[in-house]
Amino acid sequence: MKIALGSDHGGITLREAVIKAVADGGHELIDFGTDKSDSCDYPDYALLVANAVVSGVADKGILLCGTGIGMSIAANKVKGIRCAHVTDVFSAQMCAEHNNANVIALGGRITDPDTAYKIVTTYLSAAFAGGRHQRRLDKVAAIENGEEL
Numbered sequence: 001m002k003i004a005l006g007s008d009h010g011g012i013t014l015r016e017a018v019i020k021a022v023a024d025g026g027h028e029l030i031d032f033g034t035d036k037s038d039s040c041d042y043p044d045y046a047l048l049v050a051n052a053v054v055s056g057v058a059d060k061g062i063l064l065c066g067t068g069i070g071m072s073i074a075a076n077k078v079k080g081i082r083c084a085h086v087t088d089v090f091s092a093q094m095c096a097e098h099n100n101a102n103v104i105a106l107g108g109r110i111t112d113p114d115t116a117y118k119i120v121t122t123y124l125s126a127a128f129a130g131g132r133h134q135r136r137l138d139k140v141a142a143i144e145n146g147e148e149l
């Protein structure tokens, strides 16, 4: 798969581990930065990654900021994005299997690099289960489109 990566200054401590997990899984990285510690604005990077995913340039996206919260909020404003804020390996698996998350967001100030590696490896290895979960995601899409459930 092609994996889009975006980070602000608060998330760069996880970049190396995430890049390694993407490469170890045999995936291609599309790196939107930042790789610098200068203060920057997470929505700029969330939008780059979200647009790459909804346009099909990337299959999935990974966002890094201090907590992962700002990145997930910003990415989820883009129609078609299902971004999961993930802090543990079980959630990484569930967000792929049940929520078909097309982006995950991690926090460099709350998650250590080893855990980030495991989260990304798990997320990229897991497959959407479909079935009843698709019905629920159809309802999520309906909410996004302002339709009745």
Ligand code: RB5
Binding pocket: 008, 009, 010, 011, 042, 065, 066, 067, 068, 069, 070, 071
């Ligand atoms: C930047 O200081 C910090 O606010 C940002 O990385 C992120 O944690 C926001 O949610």
